[in-house]
Amino acid sequence: MSDIDWAKALDQLFENPHDQEIRSWAEGEISRGACTPGQRRAYELLTAGESVMDLLQATPDAVRKMVESVPAPRLTVAPGDGEWNAVHIVHHLADNEAVNAVRIRSVLTEDTPEIFGYDSDPWTRFFAVEPVEDALERFEVSRRNTVALARSLSSEDLDRKGVLSYRGAESLRVLLAVLAGHDRDHLDQLRDALAAGD
Template sequence: MTTLDWATVLDRLFDAPDDPATRSWAEEALAAGSGTPGQRRAYDLLVAGHDVIDLLAETPAAVAGLLAAADPGRITVAPAENEWSALHIVHHVADNEAVNAVRIRSILTEDTPTVFGYDSHPWTRFFALETWQDALERFSTARRNTVALARSLDAEDLDRRGVLSYRGAESLRVLLAVLAGHDRDHLDQLRSALAAAE
């Protein structure tokens, strides 16, 4: 019998989102608080039947829409001490997209590579190098490339695996699902940051 983990469960959900054993394991894991936020959110997206690549394609416009509707003065205001402002969130998703571009290409061109992991908080020291508008443009451009690449892949490509120190080995399709989950978490965070700054 295969021992289940988040990577295996998320892989199975692509083909069998209603599988009771897989769903049962995931629900118990969610109740126990295990897994990364991206893994937990990816589970929700897959169970709901969302197309991961479509979600990835939609995120830049969703971020841009939230920022366009906000009072410009709110974008730099953090909701509370040690929490990120909308500006921080936009810079983070741009940086994260750059990291995932390298991860995806490594998985596609190497045999089960160890892929780049990073602590995002120290990277905030670089956020002053560009405006949030430039960070959004950087994110949007990189994400268009990610989506185009993802849509060009076949099942064999999506089965390729990489190893992250904090998540373990996972297929490329799972990495993309977790990235979509990461997007959803930060969209929620962005909405909350903008609302709290009112």
């Protein structure tokens, strides 16, 4: 399977989540740490038969419920030195959604475009500009738009590809699955951050 990569593997799992050859390849890559957290989580949700669209739609409400379930001071408590607290995570989700809105539209309107990659850590310097409630609302509104757009797309639209510097060429279908995987990863991170003040 020398010609396989994560983009091809995830595309094939949309067609057949029980493909044993692809699953064996992916498990090997995961054990070697040769994937992003979003790719690993996308693999897990596809092989479990979960709906990418449903997960994307549900994330903002899950984030809001977690954030509203604790006193406000808990939102700024980090699990450890150098780790993100809940405020950081909410801002990151909002920023990442803005980035993916551009990526999705670029893939839909250009021929195999280079799509925007970024290092999220330096963006933390802007988090203090916006209250966490505003960042959460920004995430909710942007994600509603992402889901509405994604649900309107044809199979041909979802086959369109963009090239991301650190993941290579991948279909829009895979980009959305990795975004759902990214959500899952940060929901777990948010739970850990909110538990840090216990």
